[in-house]
Amino acid sequence: MRSSRRVFPFAQGVSDGTETAGANGNTRRGGDGGGDGDVGGDGDGVEGGGVSRRQLLGLFGAGAAGAAVGAAGGASVATALANASAAGAPDPSRAYAFHGAHQAGITTPAQDRLHFAAFDTDASLDRDGLIGLLTDWTNAAARLTQGLEVEEGGAVGGSDYAPPADTGEAQGLPASGLTITFGFGSGLFGAGDGASDRFGLAARRPPLLEPLPRFQGDALVPELTGGDLCIQACADDPQVAVHAIRNLSRIAFGRATLRWSQLGFGRTSSTSTAQATPRNLFGFKDGTANVKSEEQAAVDEHVWVAASDEPAWLAGGSYLVARRIRMIIENWDRVQLGEQEQLVGRSKGAGAPLSGGTEFTEPDFSAEGPTGAPLIAPTAHVALAHPSANGGTRMLRRGYNFVDGNDALGRLDAGxxxxxxxxxxxxxxxxxxxLAADGLNEYLRHVGSAIFAVPGGIAEGEFVGQALFT
Known part of the structure; x- marks a missing residue:
């Protein structure tokens, strides 16, 4: 079982990256997927120079100290809060609707922090028990996303002689934009032999929900791979995200066991045009060409399972690919700037394609330099991941940076x-x-992998994935 270390919660500033899988093929490689710039993930740090939660606490402390001398301290705090709001800093009171046509946490503007968890169902669990678990998870998630405890009574309102219903570490904290997204792994549908179909779901297995093939750079660790169920909790406060996974894991006790989990900070893609482009741990902007929620036609075409697709119960949902990509940070940090930019195909500062223009200028892969060589090498990440090299394929990325301490050799376990x-x-x-020919592969190792079918939205009174059981 993977227990990811709590390193990210207070590393508040990493907010830039490239995209890796899907949207437009730019600087983020991650060995994973493909968008325009996606080496790492999706992350969204405090945008536009906004003030972080920790910084705000410091400002309040400074304001209180100033108040003892005069009123200027309070004015300073008010000014800082106004500036933070104007700069687009996350609103801690923001709460996203849990119920709707699609699950939140997909096209939702990417939040600052992530806690992702994959679960294995216990061998004793039957169909009714699975439905009960999904119902309990749904009811708790609907409350948590609105800034409430998992149930009435919560952390301190119950009996003194029973464990509290809520673990309590989020008491006093607002919703912080929390979204909770659920997915189903292939194990939920049995092994295809009929004998292991304990939930009676084999006939409803999505035909496309198959293990991913082996890719260049794969060095997968079984303990970081797979899972029958997954939960993605994203929020602008790390404690809120961790609290959600902790309590949903607790609810699953005796029915599902945590297989592995991952904390993330600093989104590595933007999912809304209102968000600034973040950076990954290679220092490049990430997510420039990602599918944005405002591109409704693109979202419908590339993200949502249509009613005409199979199976019908998955309509309005999507397929989620999760990959833990270790970045060989120490090697990358010794690469010359010019070579880094050639490998990515974009400038490290502005994020513009090497063919010229600004960050959002479309790359010109035919442009040549003085010697007649392409300005963007055919093996650059941008070129290989771009939709023009992949039959128009795009996808929506929501990755995150991670730093899980260091390994036995003293190298950062990061990526x-x-x-x-x-x-x-x-x-x-x-x-x-x-991306098999991507030069960035030298600096990447894919150590974890999983794929999940993400059901469509949840209506009031329903539980997640209810259509699968009807």
């Missing part, structure tokens, strides 16, 4: 936790195969 949502897993597969 990109890549998450992509797509209408078909083939979109990810096509782009990832294209």
């Amino acid at each position: 990109l936790f890549f998450l992509s949502y797509q209408r078909s897993p083939q979109q990810f597969i096509d782009v990832q195969r294209s």
Whole structure:
């Protein structure tokens, strides 16, 4: 069982990256998927120079001290809060609707922090027990996303002689934009032999929900791979995200066991045009060409499973690919700037394609330099991941940076936790195969992998995935 270390919660500033799988093929490689710039993930740090939660606490302390001398301290705090709001800093009171046509946490503007968890169902669990677990998870998630405890009474309102219903570490904290997204792994549908179909779901297995093929750079660790169920909790406060996974894991006791989990900080893609482009741990902007929620036609085409697709119960949902990509940070940090930019195909500062223009200028892969060589090498990440090299394939990435301490050799255990949502897993597969020639592969190792079918939205009174059981 993977227990990811709590390193990210207070590393508040990493907010830039490239995209890796899907959207447009730019600087983020991550060995994973393909968008325009996606080496690592999706992350969204405090945007636009906004003030972080920890910094705000410091400001309040400074304001209180100033108040003892005069009123200027309070004015300073008010000014700082106004500036933070104007700069687009996350609103801690923001709460996203849990119920709707699609699950939140997919096209939702990417939050600052992630806690992702994959579970294995216990051997004793039967169909009714699975439905009960999903119902309990749904009821708790609907409350948590609104800034409430998992149930009435919560952490301190129950009996003194029983464990509290809520673990309590989020008491007094607002919703902080929390979204909770659920997914189903292939193990939920049995092994295909009929004998292991203990939930009676084999006939309803999505035909596309198959293990991913082996890719260039794969060095997968079984303990970081797979899972029958998954939960993605994203929030602008790390404690809120951790609290959600902790309590949902607790609810699952005796029915499902945590297989592995991952904390993430600093989104590595933007999922809304209102968000600034973040950076990954290679220092490049990540997510420039990602599918944005405002591109409704693109989202419908590339992200959501249509009613005409199979199976019908998955309509309005998506397929989630999760990849833990270890970045060989120490080797990368010794590469000359010019070579780094050639490998990515973009400038490290502005994020513009090497063919010229600004960050959002479309790359010109035919442009040549004085010697007649392409300005963007055919093996650059941008070129290989771009939709023009992959039959128009795009996907929506929501990855995050991670730093889980260091390994036995003293190297940072760091990289990109890549998450992509797509209408078909083939979109990810096509782009990832294209990236086999990517020069960034020398600096990447894919150590964890999983794929999940993400059901459509949840109506009031329903539980997640209810259509699967009807």
